[in-house]
Amino acid sequence: MNTTQKLSHTLKQELEALLGPEGVLTDPVALRAYDCDAYSPAKHFPDAVALPQDTEQVSAIIKLCNRLGVPFTPRGAGTGLSGGATAIEGGVVIATTRLNKILHIDVPNRRLVAQAGVVNTYLTKAVRAHRLHYAPDPSSQGACTVGGNVAENAGGPHTLKYGVTTNHVTGLTLVLPDGEIVALGGFEEETPGYDLVGLVVGAEGTMGIVTEVTVRLTPLPQAVRTLLAVFETIDQATQTVSDIIAAGVLPAALEMIDTFIIKACEEAFHLGFPSDAEAVLIIEVDGLEVGLDEEADQVRQIAFKNGAREVRQAKTELERALLWKARKQAFGALGRLGLSMVTHDGVIPRTKLPQVLREVRAIAQKYNLLVGNVFHAGDGNLHPNLMFDERDPEQVERVMQAGEEILKLCVDVGGSLTGEHGIGVEKMEAMTLLFSEADLDLMQKIKSVFNRNALCNPGKVLPTSKRCWETEHGPRLVRSVGRGAAV
Numbered sequence: 001m002n003t004t005q006k007l008s009h010t011l012k013q014e015l016e017a018l019l020g021p022e023g024v025l026t027d028p029v030a031l032r033a034y035d036c037d038a039y040s041p042a043k044h045f046p047d048a049v050a051l052p053q054d055t056e057q058v059s060a061i062i063k064l065c066n067r068l069g070v071p072f073t074p075r076g077a078g079t080g081l082s083g084g085a086t087a088i089e090g091g092v093v094i095a096t097t098r099l100n101k102i103l104h105i106d107v108p109n110r111r112l113v114a115q116a117g118v119v120n121t122y123l124t125k126a127v128r129a130h131r132l133h134y135a136p137d138p139s140s141q142g143a144c145t146v147g148g149n150v151a152e153n154a155g156g157p158h159t160l161k162y163g164v165t166t167n168h169v170t171g172l173t174l175v176l177p178d179g180e181i182v183a184l185g186g187f188e189e190e191t192p193g194y195d196l197v198g199l200v201v202g203a204e205g206t207m208g209i210v211t212e213v214t215v216r217l218t219p220l221p222q223a224v225r226t227l228l229a230v231f232e233t234i235d236q237a238t239q240t241v242s243d244i245i246a247a248g249v250l251p252a253a254l255e256m257i258d259t260f261i262i263k264a265c266e267e268a269f270h271l272g273f274p275s276d277a278e279a280v281l282i283i284e285v286d287g288l289e290v291g292l293d294e295e296a297d298q299v300r301q302i303a304f305k306n307g308a309r310e311v312r313q314a315k316t317e318l319e320r321a322l323l324w325k326a327r328k329q330a331f332g333a334l335g336r337l338g339l340s341m342v343t344h345d346g347v348i349p350r351t352k353l354p355q356v357l358r359e360v361r362a363i364a365q366k367y368n369l370l371v372g373n374v375f376h377a378g379d380g381n382l383h384p385n386l387m388f389d390e391r392d393p394e395q396v397e398r399v400m401q402a403g404e405e406i407l408k409l410c411v412d413v414g415g416s417l418t419g420e421h422g423i424g425v426e427k428m429e430a431m432t433l434l435f436s437e438a439d440l441d442l443m444q445k446i447k448s449v450f451n452r453n454a455l456c457n458p459g460k461v462l463p464t465s466k467r468c469w470e471t472e473h474g475p476r477l478v479r480s481v482g483r484g485a486a487v
Helices: 003-019 028-034 055-068 120-130 146-152 196-200 234-246 259-269 292-305 317-328 330-335 350-366 393-412 437-450
Strands: 048-050 072-075 092-095 102-106 111-115 169-175 181-185 209-216 223-231 253-258 279-287 310-313 340-343 370-375 384-388 468-471 474-477
Touching (some): 003 055, 120 146, 169 196, 234 350, 259 317, 259 330
Parallel strands (some): 072 092
Antiparallel strands (some): 169 181, 223 310, 253 370
């Protein structure tokens, strides 16, 4: 038995001693389910998957990994879209699947404490009877976990008005990369000292593993109006977005779906969307019943002024749910096409939407790729979905090159690399488009304060020269690394 085999045998034995045989996965067939998250171009098998049930077990696993010098990667539901939960350097995936309990609900103070593996939508289900909800609503909220949402600072359609994850988290239980357990924040609105909760939210699991989350609960709105505006051109739809915000209206959600996605949703769900439209907007306003019809009418008039051929309003809760089904399940509808997909996450100024969407289409055509757009138009958070066959290395290369050009385009027009999906492995090397060497060096120093031995979720967020190779396009991320890599 060589050194590597001995280490793997020791790792498995000691993990099973901590968690029991049912809490450890090492069979190659089982590990295949953990070789990537929803960002499929970067694949790598872990050596083992650990399934702890509480904070103390997470701490014990991390201390074991430190003793053996084994890297470890936190993972929630695996719905992330930037490779943040992929074990790029092997080692142990610490999955929060069994950390699935809501621990405490405080209705008077509007707080809820949940373990990191609780599914997002379950938080709202637990308090809906009290007319409360957890506002951040990623499109994958029926599957994604609150711990993963914290790692990526996830958003969703309603964050235009209500904010992203960091605006709704007041406390965390964090297991540091050396295994120490710390409590950050709490139930209070503000705590004295440095905002360590804000530092950890969005750190993508590179500063430790979050095991418990204290969230702020928000009252459900008294009334809601949901509209679907249909447009002949993307320019009409994007101008409507800008005009609504300029008019002083702050919708709860303002989402755009282009013709490629509309057709996919119609084939999948038969919702009655006009498949010949170039774009539709889902516009939702909420608040007090008094005056809400006037606000909805103002939105309707703005849409018609910009050439909308039709504006529908949901008359029942069922009709509203059907409108949102197209948006929430758009990625599932694209999955029916039988292709792989990379979903990008650039952010741009709203006024640049017409220009950028045209250029995104041109980039897709340049690389002979299909592209569909469904995104948070109200805050300029784009989600171009590039379709490809991951079994074809040449197509993988094309989709990578197209993605790099799209990210550069977003930065060039005054935008950013990510709004809610994170950097992960997908956008690491693109960080140099946005940050100087001094900026990145400072980030590395902060990361090193927490993650001194670089075992906690290695190979994520910050670019590293040892994982790049030079091409005529400049530095590129090596996406095929080590055992189990697919491409």
